[in-house]
Amino acid sequence: MKEHDIPCQMVDLRRQYDKIRGEVNEAIQDVIDSAEFINGTRVKTFCANLARYNAIPRVVPCANGTDALQIALMTLGLQPGDEVILPVFTYAATAEVIALLRLTPVFAECEAGTFNLDVSRVEEKITSRSRAIVPVHLFGQCADMEPLLALARRHHLFVVEDAAQAIGAEYRFTDGRVAKAGCMGDIGTTSFFPSKNLGAYGDGGALFFRDDALAERATAITNHGQRVKYHHDLVGCNSRLDTLQAAILDVKLKYLDDYTRARQAAAAAYDERLASLQGATLPRRAAYGTHVFHQYTLRVHDGQRDAWQARLKRDGIPSMIYYPLPLHLQHAYRQEGLGNGAFPVAERLCEEVLSLPIHTELTTGQIDKIAASLHAAAQTR
Numbered sequence: 001m002k003e004h005d006i007p008c009q010m011v012d013l014r015r016q017y018d019k020i021r022g023e024v025n026e027a028i029q030d031v032i033d034s035a036e037f038i039n040g041t042r043v044k045t046f047c048a049n050l051a052r053y054n055a056i057p058r059v060v061p062c063a064n065g066t067d068a069l070q071i072a073l074m075t076l077g078l079q080p081g082d083e084v085i086l087p088v089f090t091y092a093a094t095a096e097v098i099a100l101l102r103l104t105p106v107f108a109e110c111e112a113g114t115f116n117l118d119v120s121r122v123e124e125k126i127t128s129r130s131r132a133i134v135p136v137h138l139f140g141q142c143a144d145m146e147p148l149l150a151l152a153r154r155h156h157l158f159v160v161e162d163a164a165q166a167i168g169a170e171y172r173f174t175d176g177r178v179a180k181a182g183c184m185g186d187i188g189t190t191s192f193f194p195s196k197n198l199g200a201y202g203d204g205g206a207l208f209f210r211d212d213a214l215a216e217r218a219t220a221i222t223n224h225g226q227r228v229k230y231h232h233d234l235v236g237c238n239s240r241l242d243t244l245q246a247a248i249l250d251v252k253l254k255y256l257d258d259y260t261r262a263r264q265a266a267a268a269a270y271d272e273r274l275a276s277l278q279g280a281t282l283p284r285r286a287a288y289g290t291h292v293f294h295q296y297t298l299r300v301h302d303g304q305r306d307a308w309q310a311r312l313k314r315d316g317i318p319s320m321i322y323y324p325l326p327l328h329l330q331h332a333y334r335q336e337g338l339g340n341g342a343f344p345v346a347e348r349l350c351e352e353v354l355s356l357p358i359h360t361e362l363t364t365g366q367i368d369k370i371a372a373s374l375h376a377a378a379q380t381r
């Protein structure tokens with residue numbers, strides 16, 4: 001297929017697979033031949049390799065990224081009524097597990113530049129019932145963890161990092177130490193949903209631990225609270241990573257840094273072509289770390305976002321709005337006294353954000369076409 005014939009998609013998992021087809025097919029065949037479908041050796045191998053990649057002692061696998069968040073909060077022994085602080089601009093899974101466990105979600109404002117939790121607006125949300133903070137490393141870039149960890153330490157709060165969108169992103173502390181997303185707080189979680197930066201061919205998730213005792217407890221929780229078979233010490237759940245998915249992920253993990261570089265190159269190409277774009281702000285890279293560009297998200301000003309999206313669509317270019325509503329305005333998560341205007345930055349982001357196609361297979365030809373369409377959109381108003 002000639003480059004200009006490749007249809008432009010938000011993600012292109014098929015062309016990514018084509019390049020590793022032999023290795024992936026062999027890994028799948030090995031699992032089937034071994035018939036170790038549940039808790040097979042490939043699950044352990046993959047978790048050990050991911051732990052090494054993340055430079056963290058323990059990785060505990062589970063069924064998906066939402067379960068990972070739920071298991072993290074269960075592992076910390078939080079009790080109904082305990083308050084958990086989270087960004088108001090994020091995917092609903094983060095709030096959902098808090099609500100499911102009968103904990104109280106407490107929303108905090110976000111910061112327009114990075115779309116992440118505004119750490120300077122967290123302390124005002126801390127009460128005597130606060131037990132944990134769940135920063136989300138949104139769109140592929142870490143929240144500002146150093147001041148957040150200091151704040152959590154001062155107030156004796158747990159930190160659970162939602163790194164579903166940021167696997168491999170780095171955060172640099174002022175003393176020069178570098179850590180990967182999800183490896184700085186008490187527990188980190190991630191998702192292997194197919195379109196995530198390290199995607200399976202189905203569902204999957206994992207938790208990251210620096211503390212062995214917490215990892216042991218989480219492992220038991222993922223297996224009905226058993227440490228010894230048929231002896232249930234804890235109320236747990238059933239949340240496993242399939243051996244087939246682990247085998248596929250173990251192949252793809254070898255390419256994760258290449259995939260990240262491809263995403264960063266696409267983002268740099270967008271930056272270059274969109275530098276003179278009128279009426280929109282390009283995604284900001286925080287000085288404290290690297291960006292793995294799970295999304296490349298513009299902020300389109302002056303109420304033009306939907307018109308720009310329509311223009312892209314007419315030119316055959318997909319785009320997405322992550323996310324159209326902040327959590328406090330979602331029906332399921334409405335709270336007394338938090339209406340329109342409660343979180344002006346997050347509310348404005350929801351009106352301005354426009355995520356462009358970004359993935360490991362994006363070509364410069366496609367980026368040229370997308371940039372030309374955006375420049376045309378900016379001129380017709």
Ligand SMILES: *Cc1c(COP(=O)(O)O)cnc(C)c1O
Nearest residue numbers: 064065066091093164165191193
């Ligand atoms: C994808 C995602 C999740 C949930 O992951 P699943 O594997 O789909 O359950 C949680 N949080 C964030 C920020 C996500 O992007």
